[in-house]
Each structure stands twice: as C-alpha cells, then as structure tokens.
Amino acid sequence: MGDGPPSIWEWIARNWDTGRVGSIKNLLLDHLTMSLVPIVLALVVALPLGLACVRWRWLYQPTSGLMNVVYALPSLPVFMLLISVTGLSQTTVIIPLTFYGMAVLIPAVVDGLASVPDHVRQSAVAMGFTPLRRLISVELPIAVPVVLAGLRVVAVSSISLVSVGALIGQGGLGGLFTRAYQNPFMPPVIVGIVLIVALALVADGLLVLAQRLLTPWVRARKGAGS
Amino acid sequence: MxxxxxxxxxxxxxxxxxxxxxxxxxxxxxxxxxxxxxxxxxxxxxxxxxxxxxxxxxxxxxxxxxxxxxxxxxxxxxxxxxxxxxxxxxxxxxxxxxxxxxxxxxxxxxxxxxxxxxxxxxxxxxxxxxxxxxxxxxxxxxxxxxxxxxxxxxxxxxxxxxxxxxxxxxxxxxxxxxxxxxxxxxxxxxxxxxxxxxxxxxxxxxxxxxxxxxxxxxxxxxxxxxxxxxxxxxxxxxxxxxxxxxxxISTEGLRLRTDMTGDAAGPWRLVVDADGRPTGWVSRERPDELEPYGTFVRGRDPMRSALDAALLSPSGCAVAVDEDGKVVGVATRETLDEALAEAADG
Structure with missing residues (x-):
C-alpha cells in the first residue's frame, strides 16, 4: 500500500497483540483492571458504610458531605498527590476511582434501605425476625434495585474515567488518546473511543441482566401497575 | 387469655x-x-x-x-x-x-x-x-x-x-x-x-x-x-x-304475612317464580311493571336486614326467604312496627 498512512484495520491488526506493554490488547486488559477493581472495592466499602449511616443516622450527613467533596476534587491534582505515595502505578488510578464510586454508592445503599416500606419492616419485626436476619433477608434484598441503579452509574463512569490516568501513563485505553497529541494520527483515537464505549455498554448490559435475575419482583411490580 | x-x-x-x-x-x-x-x-x-x-x-x-x-x-x-x-x-x-x-x-x-x-x-x-x-x-x-x-x-x-x-x-x-x-x-x-x-x-x-x-x-x-x-x-x-x-335482634319471632302473593293482596302483590323465589312487586295501578324488592333470611338475618329490605322496596314490605331463597312470607310495615316496639322495650 505504498508510503501512505495505514488504514484503521491495518493499524489494529498491527498493534493488537505486539507482546509489548502498549499493545491494544494489553491496554484493554489494563483498562478492565483499573475500572473493575474500583467498582468492586467501592461496593465492598460502601455497603458497610451505608449500613452504618442507616444505623447511626448522624453519620450520614458528614459522610455524604465528605464524599461529595472527594467527588468534586479534580482527578489530576489527586493523581499528583498520590504519585508521591503510590508512584506511577495502577493503584494511583484505582484509589480515586474507588472514592468516586463510593460517593455514588453510599447514598445508593442508604436510599435503597430507605426504600423499604415501613409496613414491610414493621411486619418483619412483628413476625419475629432478629435484626440481623431482617437486614439480610428482607431489607437488603428490597434495597437491591436502588443499589444496582447506583452501580450502573459507577460502572459506566469508572470505565470512562480510567482514561484520565493516561496523564500519568496509566490510562488503559486512554493511552491511545495521548499518542494523538504527539502524532496527529486518528485510528488510535477512534479505536480507543469505540472500545471504551463498548466496554461501558457491556458492563451496563451485564448489570441490567443481573438486575433482572436478582429482582424479578421489580418487573412484576411494573407489570401490575400498567 | x-x-x-x-x-x-x-x-x-x-x-x-x-x-x-x-x-x-x-x-x-x-x-x-x-x-x-x-x-x-x-x-x-x-x-x-x-x-x-x-x-x-x-x-x-x-x-x-x-x-x-x-x-x-x-x-x-x-x-x-x-x-x-x-x-x-x-x-x-x-x-x-x-x-x-x-x-x-x-x-x-x-x-x-x-x-x-x-x-x-x-x-x-x-x-x-x-x-x-x-x-x-x-x-x-x-x-x-x-x-x-x-x-x-x-x-x-x-x-x-x-x-x-x-x-x-x-x-x-x-x-x-x-x-x-x-x-x-x-x-x-x-x-x-x-x-x-x-x-x-x-x-x-x-x-x-x-x-x-x-x-x-x-x-x-x-x-x-x-x-x-x-x-x-x-x-x-x-x-x-x-x-x-x-x-x-333476631327475625325469628317476626310475624309474617303469607297472603301477599295471591290475587287477594292489597295495593301491592309479590310475584313468585315456579321455584318459589321472589321476582318483584307489582302495584295495582301498573300491573305489568315489576318493582324491586328486598329480602332477608328469616332467623339468620337480624332485624336490621329486615328493615333494610323493607326500605328498599316501593311496597314498604320486606320479603322473608329461607336459606334456599324461597319465599316464606312478607314482613309488612305493620309487623315490623310490632317487632320494633318490642325491641325498644327489651
């Protein structure tokens, strides 16, 4: 094909799996790690924190206030600050993303538990549920739809936000964008955008599927309402 | 307890x-x-x-x-x-x-x-x-x-x-x-x-x-x-x-009239089907028109039901039926009045 720039397909074929750090495949895997780990971590931390905020009401205002401040912090200076501790590693990206996720998920857990109708909670008490058993088999299951809605937001935003990490050399597919600064060549940018959007759609789709499987009663409720 | x-x-x-x-x-x-x-x-x-x-x-x-x-x-x-x-x-x-x-x-x-x-x-x-x-x-x-x-x-x-x-x-x-x-x-x-x-x-x-x-x-x-x-x-x-x-108050002892279905009835006559169930009242003025009726089960339903049934009919009478819905008689204003007077005393 002469000396002209390679077509996008040629570029993909050439860079998919070069065995080097910057291959598309490796960037994709990095991207997955740096977005999924914060999603899971955020959920694991937000669940007990959310429960604590419900149990001790006074905790909620300061916690959500703090989380909102964290959420408002621009990621770049946060990265700079963290570099001094965790260096130019994936951890430097994972930590702020986990906090962003928590900022969405703690209120989701609190709202989810608040969505349990009072008469349902009362009747659980009256039937002789112990507080722990009530939480596990009545309140948390009913909170699932609200928590999952929050999780969908977190999943999509984490997947998209990872690319910012490219500024410190850890952006997963975001790495494909920074190259375009140095060399005005479009295929990497297009590939990066398409893959990130595709990842986000797949993650969202999986969560919607999980929601259908975990909470068939929510669809039943809509069916009855129409 | x-x-x-x-x-x-x-x-x-x-x-x-x-x-x-x-x-x-x-x-x-x-x-x-x-x-x-x-x-x-x-x-x-x-x-x-x-x-x-x-x-x-x-x-x-x-x-x-x-x-x-x-x-x-x-x-x-x-x-x-x-x-x-x-x-x-x-x-x-x-x-x-x-x-x-x-x-x-x-x-x-x-x-x-x-x-x-x-x-x-x-x-x-x-x-x-x-x-x-x-x-x-x-x-x-x-x-x-x-x-x-x-x-x-x-x-x-x-x-x-x-x-x-x-x-x-x-x-x-x-x-x-x-x-x-x-x-x-x-x-x-x-x-x-x-x-x-x-x-x-x-x-x-x-x-x-x-x-x-x-x-x-x-x-x-x-x-x-x-x-x-x-x-x-x-x-x-x-x-x-x-x-x-x-x-x-029970309707057990309520006096009933049984002469309201025949031709000898007063201004209102109760129409009864072949099975003995009521179908409606007809008045002397308009013998072709069936008017609504109210019933109570004698002995089972209380006086309140009998009175209610009477108020629901233009004839002012309550139709007493048995458990099968068959007419056993009619409580008129008169007989209801007797029962109410008794209730007020008791």
Missing amino acids: ITFDAVTKRYPDGTVAVDRLDLEAPTGEITVLVGPSGCGKTTSLRMINRMIDATEGRILLDGAPVQDIDPPTLRRGIGYVIQQAGLFPHRKIVDNIATVPHLLGWDKKKARARAMELLERVGLDPGLAGRYPFQLSGGQQQRVGVARALAADPPVLLMDEPFSAVDPIVRTSLQDELLRLQAELNKTIVFVTHDIDEAIKLGDRVAVLRVGGKLAQVADPKTLLSDPADDFVREFLGRDRGIRRLQF
Whole structure:
C-alpha cells in the first residue's frame, strides 16, 4: 500500500497483540483492571458504610458531605498527590476511582434501605425476625434495585474515567488518546473511543441482566401497575 | 387469655399513650379495641408482642408476663396482620405465607404444604402461590396477610386495622371471611379499628378507648349499644345507635304475612317464580311493571336486614326467604312496627 498512512484495520491488526506493554490488547486488559477493581472495592466499602449511616443516622450527613467533596476534587491534582505515595502505578488510578464510586454508592445503599416500606419492616419485626436476619433477608434484598441503579452509574463512569490516568501513563485505553497529541494520527483515537464505549455498554448490559435475575419482583411490580 | 394489668405507656416527652389499662382478651374470642385516633389502641396492641414496651404494669399471656419472653420468640408465637398487609415485595406469595414456619426452622416441604393449605383456607386461588405481592389486588394481599399470620398456627392473632385500606365491598367480604375462619379456628384475637361498625360486627367484646389511652367501657356489642357507660361512648357509637341495635335482634319471632302473593293482596302483590323465589312487586295501578324488592333470611338475618329490605322496596314490605331463597312470607310495615316496639322495650 505504498508510503501512505495505514488504514484503521491495518493499524489494529498491527498493534493488537505486539507482546509489548502498549499493545491494544494489553491496554484493554489494563483498562478492565483499573475500572473493575474500583467498582468492586467501592461496593465492598460502601455497603458497610451505608449500613452504618442507616444505623447511626448522624453519620450520614458528614459522610455524604465528605464524599461529595472527594467527588468534586479534580482527578489530576489527586493523581499528583498520590504519585508521591503510590508512584506511577495502577493503584494511583484505582484509589480515586474507588472514592468516586463510593460517593455514588453510599447514598445508593442508604436510599435503597430507605426504600423499604415501613409496613414491610414493621411486619418483619412483628413476625419475629432478629435484626440481623431482617437486614439480610428482607431489607437488603428490597434495597437491591436502588443499589444496582447506583452501580450502573459507577460502572459506566469508572470505565470512562480510567482514561484520565493516561496523564500519568496509566490510562488503559486512554493511552491511545495521548499518542494523538504527539502524532496527529486518528485510528488510535477512534479505536480507543469505540472500545471504551463498548466496554461501558457491556458492563451496563451485564448489570441490567443481573438486575433482572436478582429482582424479578421489580418487573412484576411494573407489570401490575400498567 | 391476654391480660392487661394496669398497663401504662408514657413516652420520654411526657405523652401518655395508654393510661393504667386493665383489660382481658379471653381465649378463643375476638376482642376489639376501638376509639378515635390518639386513644392508644395500636400502642396497646403492640405492647402485647413487645413492638412497644410498657412503661408500667404487666401484660400476661396465659399468665406469663410478656416482658419475660425474648421478643423474636414471643412474636413467632403471635400472628400479626397490619393495614397494608406488609407483605414482602421480593418474595412470592407462597414464601410470604411460609415466613414464620421458615423462621421456626420447619422443613421446607412442610412449610410449603402448610402455605398452600392456608392459601385455600383464606379463599384464594392456589394458582396465586407463584405470584409476587404487587400482582395481587389489595383485598387479595390482605387475605395473604391473614394466611401469613396463621401459618405457624399461633394461638393469638393481633390485627391492626387490617381492613381499613380496602374498599367497602372488599372490606365486608374480608370481615365475613374472618368470622368464618374464627368459627373454625377459635383463636384469641385482638383487633384494632377506628370503625365502630366493624367493632360491633366482629367483636365478641368491644373495648372503647378514649383519647389519652383510658378505657371508657368494655362490653359485648349488644350491651354496648343498649347501655353505653357515658356520653363519650354514646357519642362514639353515633346517632344511629338504635338502628345498629337491630343488628342483634333476631327475625325469628317476626310475624309474617303469607297472603301477599295471591290475587287477594292489597295495593301491592309479590310475584313468585315456579321455584318459589321472589321476582318483584307489582302495584295495582301498573300491573305489568315489576318493582324491586328486598329480602332477608328469616332467623339468620337480624332485624336490621329486615328493615333494610323493607326500605328498599316501593311496597314498604320486606320479603322473608329461607336459606334456599324461597319465599316464606312478607314482613309488612305493620309487623315490623310490632317487632320494633318490642325491641325498644327489651
């Protein structure tokens, strides 16, 4: 094909799996790690924190206030600050993303538990549920739809936000964008955008599927309402 | 038997919800707590299963103070039905009903079989077992609520305005259903309502509470209507207290006329079909037009039904039928009047 720039397909074929750090495949895997780990971590931390905020009401205002401040912090200076501790590693990206996720998920857990109708909670008490058993088999299951809605937001935003990490050399597919600064060549940018959007759609789709499987009663409720 | 022994509930802000309540809910009977809002009826109910703890006094369950029983254990032995049924939205109907057996550690199969049995017992289609609560109507949900409360066969049932949130027709059928169930099961039921009609219909004993949580009167419905203890009870019973008393007067002895179907009848003649069932009234002026009629089952329905039936017909007469719906006679204004005069004396 002469000396002209390679077509996008040629570029993909050439860079998919070069065995080097910057291959598309490796960037994709990095991207997955740096977005999924914060999603899971955020959920694991937000669940007990959310429960604590419900149990001790006074905790909620300061916690959500703090989380909102964290959420408002621009990621770049946060990265700079963290570099001094965790260096130019994936951890430097994972930590702020986990906090962003928590900022969405703690209120989701609190709202989810608040969505349990009072008469349902009362009747659980009256039937002789112990507080722990009530939480596990009545309140948390009913909170699932609200928590999952929050999780969908977190999943999509984490997947998209990872690319910012490219500024410190850890952006997963975001790495494909920074190259375009140095060399005005479009295929990497297009590939990066398409893959990130595709990842986000797949993650969202999986969560919607999980929601259908975990909470068939929510669809039943809509069916009855129409 | 449930015994309230000088029970007081005082909140930290000084509000007294229940004030030195002495009350007995006898075994196998329906005791209704009725009163305006703020009379402490729900608080009293909830103190029985320790959803609320009494400040002073004792509540005894067959002689044992409930304060000595661990709340979850106590509650698993007491059925509880509340206004919006309180069903678990994420559980299928069968699992909702099997909640307490499940908590008690019953074998899964046994719990399920019990749930299916109860589903039918409260008059629901077993096909609903696999549905979720939101796929059921309010009345159906409330029946499931009753089934769930009965699942582990507790001797005591607490009902907190269970039928207040459904429409009047459904409410009536739920009330009838409860009376039918109670005739079979003989539970000790404490039933809270603000509706005096419901209290009189369901209660073996009715306890009227006044604002501030003081007991105004406790009596069987008939006594309550004929001898209200004071002005508060009289007022609470309402203006049509006299009419309501007719609910407790039998139509057994009501004199009936049997000459209203033939040609010799007065200005109104009752038309009866080949099976002896009524089809309508015709007047002498318009012999071709069937006018509406009202019936009551003689001996089973009370005087109130007979009077109601009379008021529903342009002829002013109530048609008395037997259990099969066949005409046994007609109560005219005259014969009703005699019965009412007798009731007023008695």
